Amino acid sequence: MPMFVDTSPPGQCIFCKIVAGDIPAAKVYEDALTVAFMDIGQVNPGHVLVASKRHAVTVLDLTPEEAAAVMQTAQRVAAAAEAAFAPDGITLFQANGAAGGQTVFHFHLHVLPRHAGDGVALAWPRKEPGAQALQTYATQLQAALQATA
Numbered sequence: 001m002p003m004f005v006d007t008s009p010p011g012q013c014i015f016c017k018i019v020a021g022d023i024p025a026a027k028v029y030e031d032a033l034t035v036a037f038m039d040i041g042q043v044n045p046g047h048v049l050v051a052s053k054r055h056a057v058t059v060l061d062l063t064p065e066e067a068a069a070v071m072q073t074a075q076r077v078a079a080a081a082e083a084a085f086a087p088d089g090i091t092l093f094q095a096n097g098a099a100g101g102q103t104v105f106h107f108h109l110h111v112l113p114r115h116a117g118d119g120v121a122l123a124w125p126r127k128e129p130g131a132q133a134l135q136t137y138a139t140q141l142q143a144a145l146q147a148t149a
């Protein structure tokens with residue numbers, strides 16, 4: 001996980017300053033809702049962050065239009081990374097909240113070109129709780145979806 005943590009208030013965070021042009025960034029692409037720029041902490045060459053232009057903290061704070069725009073920009077950047085850097089693979093990584101691994105609290109999605117043996121790792125403590133538990137979880141989520149519809 002990255003070590004840099006930006007706890008700036010909304011509108012003053014490092015990504016808001018990049019959107020506003022107040023601090024420099026190597027921008028790759030931008031449209032009405034999103035901006036894509038090089039991650040200063042390049043894990044591999046071509047590592048890009050796609051951020052909402054508006055200061056939304058997590059995926060839960062995006063409008064549906066912003067969520068769609070972020071993924072469309074990420075797909076375009078991934079295609080460009082494929083063409084420009086010929087990686088073995090591409091990982092999209094998006095973290096929400098400190099416990100989720102978020103370090104800059106302005107929504108962003110990593111587009112990370114990957115190479116075999118590049119050292120990137122995410123612990124994945126797989127559990128298999130059984131069909132009954134899965135159905136219980138699904139029922140909980142269905143109820144929550146209906147409540148927010």
Ligand SMILES: [Zn+2]
Nearest residue numbers: 013016055106
């Ligand atoms: Zn911001």
